[in-house]
Amino acid sequence: MSQPSPVIILVDPQLGENIGMAARAMANFGLTVMRLVNPRDGWPNERAVVAASGAPDILENARVFDSVEDAIADLQFVVATTARSRDMVKPVSGPKAMVAELNRRGQEGQLTGILFGREKWGLTNDETALADHILTYPVNPDFSSLNLAQAVLLLGYEWYAASQDGQEVSAGVPDHPTRRPATRQELVGFFEHLETELDDAGFLRPIEKRPSMVRNIRNIFHRTELTDQDVRTLRGIIVSLSRKFGGNRK
Secondary structure (H helix, E strand, C coil): CCCCCCEEEEECCCCHHHHHHHHHHHHHCCCCCEEEECCCCCCCCHHHHHHHCCCHHHHHCCEEECCHHHHCCCCCEEEEECCCCCCCCCCEECHHHHHHHHHHHHHCCCCEEEEECECCCECCHHHHHCCCEEECCCCCCCCCCCCHHHHHHHHHHHHHHHHHCCCCCCCCCCCCCCCCECCHHHHHHHHHHHHHHHHHHCCCCCHHHHHHHHHHHHHHHHCCCCEHHHHHHHHHHHHHHHHHHHHHCC
């Protein structure tokens, strides 16, 4: 495989053993980059090393972050894994279709990542809202809970199988080197800029509805797949409108 694999991001993992088994599953199927958000028992973790059983490099190179936003800041396409329906409009794919999409974006030079939630209750709505796409597994609806390592392994299997079937896993060269998909950091900066102005204008009211309104607005822009130039243009529009109409607010 000639490109870095999609980044595997474990959000608030509770047990070192689960991190280690997830790393082992990654090593089985060619996934090489792990990021951790607030591992409960700290990092590094000896129990994770033992459970990894021969896959220490993934753990040694794992990076730890304080928030999901920081962990995905440099990524251009983010996937959230969840078995539950969500009150938000996002495309949903199974693992096979998702791997095809990850490969396509990799060939365009995009950096991609997959969010895996907590062992007990997965990802929050706000965390899922940060993603472009939802990954769900075709499991028994009467028992849909997957172990963290199992969830990573299923995605890894499809990733590796795609390469064995002749689907090239290659980063390639972007068609438009001067126009690239916006990173998550650029998008979050734009969102915060927009939300600040909307707060000042009194749009995000009543206050109890603000969280859901913010998620809905963010999801609108996630679906458009903004480029870095798009973000700069939109932020310029916000600045211009703020200068012209900011003083007329009541």
